[in-house]
Amino acid sequence: MKRNKILRIIFLICIIILISLVAFAGIFVAYQNTTKNLIKEYSLGRDLVGSRRIELDVSTQTNEVNYDKEGNVIASTDSETEVANTVSEPVNKEEDKTLENYQKTAKILKERLQELKVEDYTLRLNTENGMIMIELPENAEKTDSVVSALSQTGKFEIVDSTTKEVLLNNADIEKVEADIGQTSYGYVAYIAIQFNEEGTEKFRNITNTYKTIENTTSNTTTEETTQEESEEQKEISLQLDGETIMTDSFEEEISTGYLQLTVGTSTATANSEELNTYYKSAQTEAALLNSDALPLTYTIAQNKYVKSDITLSTLQIALYIALGILAIGMLYLIIRYHSKGLLTAISLIGYIALLLLTIRYTNVTISIIGLVGIVVSVIINYIFVLHLLKKTEEIESIKMAYTEVMKSFLRIMLPIIIIAIVFTFSTHLAIFSFGMVMFWGIVLDWIYNLVVTRTFLLDAKKE
Amino acid sequence: MKKVIIALIACIVVAGIAITCVMGLNYELMYSQNTQLDIYIGKEFQDEEVQSIVREVIGQDKKVITQKVEIYEDMVTITVPEITTEQIEQINQKMNEKYGLDNKVEDIQVVHNTKIRGREMVRLYVLPVAISFLIILIVFTILYRQLGMMKVLGNFIGYTFLVQALYLSIIALTRVEVNRFTMPIAIALFAITQLAVAIKLEKKRLNQVKEEQK
Numbered sequence: 001m002k003r004n005k006i007l008r009i010i011f012l013i014c015i016i017i018l019i020s021l022v023a024f025a026g027i028f029v030a031y032q033n034t035t036k037n038l039i040k041e042y043s044l045g046r047d048l049v050g051s052r053r054i055e056l057d058v059s060t061q062t063n064e065v066n067y068d069k070e071g072n073v074i075a076s077t078d079s080e081t082e083v084a085n086t087v088s089e090p091v092n093k094e095e096d097k098t099l100e101n102y103q104k105t106a107k108i109l110k111e112r113l114q115e116l117k118v119e120d121y122t123l124r125l126n127t128e129n130g131m132i133m134i135e136l137p138e139n140a141e142k143t144d145s146v147v148s149a150l151s152q153t154g155k156f157e158i159v160d161s162t163t164k165e166v167l168l169n170n171a172d173i174e175k176v177e178a179d180i181g182q183t184s185y186g187y188v189a190y191i192a193i194q195f196n197e198e199g200t201e202k203f204r205n206i207t208n209t210y211k212t213i214e215n216t217t218s219n220t221t222t223e224e225t226t227q228e229e230s231e232e233q234k235e236i237s238l239q240l241d242g243e244t245i246m247t248d249s250f251e252e253e254i255s256t257g258y259l260q261l262t263v264g265t266s267t268a269t270a271n272s273e274e275l276n277t278y279y280k281s282a283q284t285e286a287a288l289l290n291s292d293a294l295p296l297t298y299t300i301a302q303n304k305y306v307k308s309d310i311t312l313s314t315l316q317i318a319l320y321i322a323l324g325i326l327a328i329g330m331l332y333l334i335i336r337y338h339s340k341g342l343l344t345a346i347s348l349i350g351y352i353a354l355l356l357l358t359i360r361y362t363n364v365t366i367s368i369i370g371l372v373g374i375v376v377s378v379i380i381n382y383i384f385v386l387h388l389l390k391k392t393e394e395i396e397s398i399k400m401a402y403t404e405v406m407k408s409f410l411r412i413m414l415p416i417i418i419i420a421i422v423f424t425f426s427t428h429l430a431i432f433s434f435g436m437v438m439f440w441g442i443v444l445d446w447i448y449n450l451v452v453t454r455t456f457l458l459d460a461k462k463e
Numbered sequence: 464m465k466k467v468i469i470a471l472i473a474c475i476v477v478a479g480i481a482i483t484c485v486m487g488l489n490y491e492l493m494y495s496q497n498t499q500l501d502i503y504i505g506k507e508f509q510d511e512e513v514q515s516i517v518r519e520v521i522g523q524d525k526k527v528i529t530q531k532v533e534i535y536e537d538m539v540t541i542t543v544p545e546i547t548t549e550q551i552e553q554i555n556q557k558m559n560e561k562y563g564l565d566n567k568v569e570d571i572q573v574v575h576n577t578k579i580r581g582r583e584m585v586r587l588y589v590l591p592v593a594i595s596f597l598i599i600l601i602v603f604t605i606l607y608r609q610l611g612m613m614k615v616l617g618n619f620i621g622y623t624f625l626v627q628a629l630y631l632s633i634i635a636l637t638r639v640e641v642n643r644f645t646m647p648i649a650i651a652l653f654a655i656t657q658l659a660v661a662i663k664l665e666k667k668r669l670n671q672v673k674e675e676q677k
Contacts, residue, residue, distance in 0.1 A: 047643050050530075053540075055574060119587060120587075122579060122583075124576050124577050124578075124579060125577065126575060126576070126577050127577065131574070131575075133574065133576055302501070302572060302574075304501070304532050304533060304538075304540075305532065305533050305534065306530045306531075306532050306540055307530050307531040307532070307536070308530070309493065309528045309529070309530050309542075310643070311510070367647075368643055368644060368647045369646070369647035369650055371647075372647040372648065372650065372651045373651075375651065376651050376654055376655065379655070380658070383658075383662075408665050408669070411606065411661065411665050412658065412661045412662050412665050413658075413661075414599070414602060414603070414606075414661060415595075415599045415603075415654070415657030415658060415660075415661050416654060416657065416658055418595050418598045418599050418602065419595045419599075419653075419654050419657065422591050422594050422595035422598065423591050423595070425591075426587075426590075426591050428587045428591075430587070430647075431587060431588065431591050434647075434650060435591075438654070
């Protein structure tokens with residue numbers, strides 16, 4: 001019996017050593033004239049690795065504007081009207097470069113970031129020249145589309161394709177959503193625009209005015225054809241930032257104020273990369289239209305990936321301090337509780353190793369606050385172990401002592417459980433990181449202590 | 464003894480508030496108004512080398528942060544509190560000499576950043592912390608109702624505000640830089656405070672149960 005217990009302790013220690021080696025050192029194999037760690041790398045947040053830095057400057061570009069003899073602006077698509085005068089006009093008028101517009105731009109950009117589910121960002125506005133510096137987490141799948149959404153003015157207009165009269169604009173939009181639908185051709189990524197009350201009425205009128213005129217049939221008389229030809233097909237142009245997306249007419253009146261625009265169609269499966277790309281474009285456009293148009297036109301002055309200023313040596317110093325404190329804590333356990341203390345100290349090392357492995361394999365992104373979460377988890381485990389050791393001195397039965405500590409610890413741990421759960425719902429990476437680390441810390445705390453620490457104490461009793 | 468500690472904490476908090484109102488907090492360079500210079504080097508470099516060159520020009524006591532740019536790490540972003548055109552010229556000259564470059568001053572991209580407001584740093588944490596704190600208060604007021612609702616609320620609210628106020632006061636008084644570690648530590652303190660109050664209340668509850676059994 002005694003021999004079995006000793007063997008079980010040795011076995012558990014061997015397992016802990018193995019897990020610790022894997023977690024702290026890794027498993028290295030030869031790979032293309034070098035070595036490669038088979039253990040998954042940590043996923044690190046922007047405060048530890050780096051971020052995308054985007055500088056948006058108020059545009060100083062000019063546009064060539066053509067005027068006719070009467071001084072009216074000639075539309076760029078109009079090639080028939082004779083140009084009397086061409087003037088270079090700045091895209092941003094001097095009187096528009098105001099603090100109010102700079103602040104409005106910053107507010108709109110923040111709204112767009114929120115729409116695109118980017119919470120982890122830094123935005124600085126230079127109130128003197130309107131320059132905006134944004135730092136975003138680097139995400140291969142998302143960052144480029146976010147940058148694209150930030151740099152666009154987002155001016156949405158439905159205009160008469162001939163007269164260029166603006167019929168609807170951003171102010172008439174209630175809400176825009178991006179979605180994927182299925183048609184007989186395959187899958188479509190689209191944006192659904194819901195106009196507000198005023199916009200719905202305007203849109204209803206537009207759909208009546210710009211109705212598709214049915215084609216004449218082959219047996220139409222000359223008289224009828226002449227009559228229909230005189231009724232010219234009127235069309236609308238849908239424009240984003242002055243660029244025409246589509247020109248079309250409407251087959252029937254639309255009174256719901258709902259307009260669906262296809263961004264892309266894919267004949268492949270619902271999870272295809274092509275469809276995903278279209279859907280991302282749709283999301284970017286939806287984010288643009290859900291916020292107001294920028295009062296000024298901005299250009300991207302720089303778009304760079306900048307590494308974090310937190311160096312390896314800074315992290316090493318923090319690690320050494322943490323290890324020092326841990327060593328003191330473990331030494332206290334050994335001095336105060338002897339063999340039981342030694343075994344729980346070994347168990348604590350195993351807990352840290354297992355927590356680090358869990359974080360790696362559950363894809364939890366580690367930020368600075370995530371590192372703090374690891375420290376808090378270790379502190380909680382230490383408090384639990386200390387409580388347990390104290391209880392074993394009061395109660396003879398280890399099983400009873402463990403049950404009692406576990407019962408009271410459930411209540412004690414409630415605030416941490418609540419914090420962990422609430423934080424895991426955050427879309428902000430740093431807060432999410434803390435929540436996830438704490439969540440896994442608590443889960444492991446219960447399972448690991450039940451399997452390892454409890455067994456250690458049971459087997460160490462009297463031996 | 465307890466009164467002395469309370470008086471001491473109160474003094475620190477009051478002094479901290481006063482210092483914050485008068486002098487504000489000491490923000491790290493990245494959060495303060497700063498100037499960033501982007502210089503293309505075209506080869507590998509050591510951060511310390513660049514920092515040394517910059518300090519030679521702007522002064523040894525000035526804060527300098529260097530960051531490598533892009534995947535090839537052959538460009539540097541230098542962040543300094545303030546810099547003159549002459550100093551930029553000198554830095555460019557010294558960098559050219561050190562790395563055998565032929566950069567012109569016009570090649571250096573200069574960006575003047577404004578400071579980041581303290582509330583911007585706190586903004587993201589407010590909602591999750593407030594929600595979790597509210598849930599903790601509700602749950603514990605129900606669980607420990609036998610100890611008295613006001614006592615439970617008082618313990619949680621009192622200790623949480625006291626610890627956070629003390630933390631911020633120490634930062635203000637010691638002029639420790641407010642940096643990227645400030646908020647994570649505040650969150651950790653928030654979590655540990657909740658844990659400590661829960662332990663305290665659980666002990667009281669167990670004592671009450673024992674007394675009742677007697």
